[in-house]
Amino acid sequence: MVTNLxxxxxxxxxxxxxxxxxxxxxxxLQEFLSxxxxxxxxENLLRWARKRLAELREEVEERRRKRTGGGGVSFFVEKTGAxxxxxxxxxxxxKSALLRALTxxxxxxxxxxxxxxxxxxxALKFExxxxxxxxxxxxxxxxxxxxxxxxxxxxxxxxxxxxIDASRDPxxxxxxxxxxxxxxxxxxxxxxxxxxxxxGRGVQGIQIRLYGRLKCTVxxxxxxxxxxxxxxxxxxxxxxxxxxxIEEAIFETITYKPSIVIVNKIDLVGKEAxxxxxxxxxxxxxxxxxxxxxxxxxxxxxxRTIFDTLELIRVYTKPxxxxxxxxxxxxxxxxxxLDVAKAVHSELYERFAYARIWGPSAKYPGQRVGLxxxxxxxxxxxINTRKK
Ligand SMILES: Nc1nc2c(ncn2[C@@H]2O[C@H](COP(=O)(O)OP(=O)(O)O)[C@@H](O)[C@H]2O)c(=O)[nH]1
Ligand SMILES: [Mg+2]
Numbered sequence: 001m002v003t004n005l006x007x008x009x010x011x012x013x014x015x016x017x018x019x020x021x022x023x024x025x026x027x028x029l030q031e032f033l034s035x036x037x038x039x040x041x042x043e044n045l046l047r048w049a050r051k052r053l054a055e056l057r058e059e060v061e062e063r064r065r066k067r068t069g070g071g072g073v074s075f076f077v078e079k080t081g082a083x084x085x086x087x088x089x090x091x092x093x094x095k096s097a098l099l100r101a102l103t104x105x106x107x108x109x110x111x112x113x114x115x116x117x118x119x120x121x122x123a124l125k126f127e128x129x130x131x132x133x134x135x136x137x138x139x140x141x142x143x144x145x146x147x148x149x150x151x152x153x154x155x156x157x158x159x160x161x162x163x164i165d166a167s168r169d170p171x172x173x174x175x176x177x178x179x180x181x182x183x184x185x186x187x188x189x190x191x192x193x194x195x196x197x198x199x200g201r202g203v204q205g206i207q208i209r210l211y212g213r214l215k216c217t218v219x220x221x222x223x224x225x226x227x228x229x230x231x232x233x234x235x236x237x238x239x240x241x242x243x244x245x246i247e248e249a250i251f252e253t254i255t256y257k258p259s260i261v262i263v264n265k266i267d268l269v270g271k272e273a274x275x276x277x278x279x280x281x282x283x284x285x286x287x288x289x290x291x292x293x294x295x296x297x298x299x300x301x302x303x304r305t306i307f308d309t310l311e312l313i314r315v316y317t318k319p320x321x322x323x324x325x326x327x328x329x330x331x332x333x334x335x336x337x338l339d340v341a342k343a344v345h346s347e348l349y350e351r352f353a354y355a356r357i358w359g360p361s362a363k364y365p366g367q368r369v370g371l372x373x374x375x376x377x378x379x380x381x382x383i384n385t386r387k388k
Contacts, residue, residue, distance in 0.1 A: 002041060002243055002244055002247060003036075003041050003042050003045050003247060004041060005036065005037075005042075006035070006037070007227075008035050009032060009035040009036050009037075010227055010228055010229075012028065012031050012032040012035050013032050013228060013251075014228060014229045015028040015031070015032070016028040016029050016032050017228075022056055022059040022060050022063060023060055023063075025056055026053070026056040026057065026060055029049060029052060029053055029056060030053065032049065033046070033049045033050070033053065036049070044248075044253060045251060045253065048185065048251060048253035051183075051184070051185070055148050055151070055184075058148045059148065062149075075118065075119050075136070075137075075146070075149040075150065075152060075153045076152075076153075076156070077119050077121050077132075077134050077153065079132060079158075080121075080123070080130075080132050081123055081129065081130040081131055081132040082129040082130060082131055082312065082330040083131055083132070083158040083159060083306070083310055083312065083330070084131075084132045084134060084156075084157050084158050084159075085131055085132065085133050085134065085157060085158065085159045085160065085161050085306060086119075086134045086136050086153055086154050086157040086159075086160055086161070087099065087133060087134060087135045087136060087160075087161045087163055088136050088139060088150070088154060088160055088161070088162055088163065088177065088181075089138065089139065089162060089163035089164060089165075089173075089177070090138055090139055090141060090165070090173060090176075090177075091113040091114050091115075091138035092111065092112075092113055092138075092165070093138075093163050093164060093165035093168075093173070093264055093265075094109075094163065094165065094264040094265055094290075094292045094293060095107075095116065095135045095136075095138070095163050096108060096109045096110075096115065096116055096120075096135060097109045097264075097292035097293045098135075098163060098262060098264060098290060098292040098297065099120060099122050099133060099135045100122075100292070101290075101292045101295060101297040101299075102122065102124045102133055102297060102299060102302065103122025103123050103124050103133055104122065105120060105121065105122030105123075105133075105135075107120045107122075107135055109293070113138070114137070114138055114140075116135055116137050116138065117137055117146075118137065119134050119135065119136055119137065119153055120134065120135045121133070121134045121135075122134075122135075124299065124302070124303060124306075125299075125303070126300075126303030126304065126306070126307060127303070128314070128326070128327070128328060129314065129327075129328065129330060131303065131306055133161065134153070134157070136150045136153050136154070137150060139177070139180060141176065147180075151184045151186070154181070154186055154257065155185075155186065155255060155257075157257060158257075158258075158310060159257055159258045159259060159260075159306060159309065159310050160181075160186075160188065160257045160258075160259040160260075161259070161260055161261075161262060161306075162174070162177050162188075162259055162260070162261045162262070163261075163262050163264055164177075164261060164262070164263050164264065164277075165264060165265050166263045166264060166265045166266050166268060166269045166273055166274070166277075166289070167265045167268040167269055170263055170273060170276075170277045171276060171277055171280045174261065174277065174280060174281055175280070181257075185252075185253055185254050185255060186254075186255055186256075186257055187254055187255070187256045187257070188256075188257060188258075188259040188282075188285060189282045189284060189285070190239075190256060190258070190284055191239065191254075191256055192239050192240055193212060193213075193237075193238060193239030193240035193241040193242075193245055194238050194239060194241065194245060194249070194254075194256050195235055195236065195237055195238070195241050195245050195246050195248075195249040196235070196236040196238070196249060197225075197230070197233050197234070197235050197236075197246075197249045197250060198233060198234045198235075198236070199230065199232065199233045202346070203232045203233055203234055204232060205231070205232060206221065206222050206225055206230075206231070206232070206233055206235065207233070207234045207235065208221060208235050208237065209234060209235070209236045209237065209339070210237050211236060211237060211238050211332065211333075211334035211335075212237050212238045212239040212240060212241060212334075213237070213239075213240050213241070214237050214241055215240060215241060215242040215243075216242055216243045216246075220243055221235060221243070221246055224243060224246055224247060224250075225246075225250070228250055230250070235249075238334075258309045258310050258311070259285055259309070260285065260286045260287075260288065260302075260305050260306065260309055261277075261281060261285055261286065261287045261288070262287075262288050262289075262290050262302070263277060263287060263288070263289050263290065264290050264291065264292050265291060265292075265293075266289040266290060266291050266296070267291040267294050267296070274287070274289055286305050286309060288301060288302055288305060310332075311332055311333040311334075312330055312331070312332065312333065312377075313330070313331055313332070313333050313335065313375065313376060313377035313378075313379075314328035314329070314330055314331075314377055314378065315328060315329045315331060315335075315340055315375050315377075315379050315380075315381055316328050316329070316378075316379070316380045316381070317329060317340065317344055317380075317381050317382070317383070318380055318381070318382045319382070320382055320384055324380045329343055329344070331343065331375070333377075334374060335374070335375055336371060336372050336373060336374055336375065337355045337357075337369060337370065337371050337372070337373045337375065337381065337383070338371040338372065339375075340355075340375060340381050340383070341355075341371070341383055344383070347385070348383045348385060351385035351386045351388070352371060352383065352385060352386075353384045353385055353386045354368050354369070354370065354384050355368070355369050355370070355371075355373070355381055355382060355383050355384065356368055356369070356381075356382045356384070357369055357373070357375070357379055357380065357381055357382070358379070358380040359376065359378045359379040359380050360376040360377065360378050360379060361373070361374065361375050361376040361379050362379070
């Protein structure tokens with residue numbers, strides 16, 4: 001159901017999007033909220049706005065405390081490597097031990113609660129790429145504390161690693177984590193369709209990238225975005241997407257984060273515990289057992305599972321007559337030559353003539369293809385440009 005917001009409310013939402021500081025955002029969102037009519041179509045939006053308001057209030061309060069000398073550090077971690085995976089779980093489940101086993105990063109491992117008080121990053125090698133694994137401070141079951149900042153960290157991640165202690169009612173832990181994330185708009189089960197709107201610098205006009213199917217016209221999408229004064233954005237379509245889901249993406253009410261589960265301390269339980277957990281966790285979410293403090297961690301399997309769950313592919317670019325790059329370009333499955341060209345250099349896209357490909361997506365070695373050709377993991381791509 002589309003919200004059918006009056007123009008006044010849309011204008012207020014634009015103010016909210018344009019606000020820079022949490023204080024400005026808080027004020028703008030309050031104004032927006034009071035201009036939204038209350039009916040069935042706006043239920044979800046209102047729920048989201050109220051939740052966001054609570055988060056912003058917490059953030060503003062936090063900043064005030066900091067200015068007046070109280071503690072509170074930012075949880076933002078700059079991304080490195082092919083993708084950022086945030087490790088979430090309750091205290092003492094073995095997150096720090098797992099981070100150390102996977103990446104060598106030395107987070108303190110201790111048997112008292114809340115040892116880790118800020119995010120700690122490490123790098124996990126997988127074949128010829130690296131994932132950034134970030135241990136988040138533990139989620140506090142009673143709420144409050146730094147939970148809001150942990151959610152912020154998770155929303156900024158490319159994927160999540162939920163860590164569960166096999167010896168302490170693992171099913172309950174999973175269900176509580178699942179519920180906690182859902183309440184904050186993070187879905188870990190892949191929806192049938194979703195859209196991602198990227199408003200980065202250098203984007204000209206509304207560009208639709210289809211990795212799935214759009215159930216309305218491109219013009220419908222443009223008109224909706226324009227009514228929110230969004231004129232420059234890349235809109236990525238995954239699965240089946242209608243206009244409702246596009247509007248949801250504008251509001252960012254729900255985000256999907258590909259997730260895997262690690263059941264740790266498997267040395268303390270029998271095999272049946274794992275089977276029970278498998279029945280309780282949605283089948284699309286992989287579960288990997290580990291005993292981090294015992295050094296029993298299958299790094300290869302975890303790397304492969306992250307790669308597959310995030311639906312990534314690697315492409316090796318080469319100049320005409322030259323050799324393929326050693327370091328691959330990491331892209332989402334469904335990416336095309338257009339995505340490759342743009343990722344390498346805008347000039348390759350602007351002066352694109354044709355590409356040649358070798359590898360899994362090529363009908364024969366050196367096949368000539370255009371911008372809409374879908375690339376696959378392991379492809380070598382050579383982009384040829386027109387003379388200036
Ligand atoms: N038996 C067992 N204990 C573990 C395992 N992994 C971690 N621990 C212990 O659990 C406690 C908490 O570990 P830590 O990594 O600090 O947990 P965090 O709070 O989630 O970061 C420590 O005493 C660890 O030695 C494991 O695989 N098996
Ligand atoms: Mg820790």
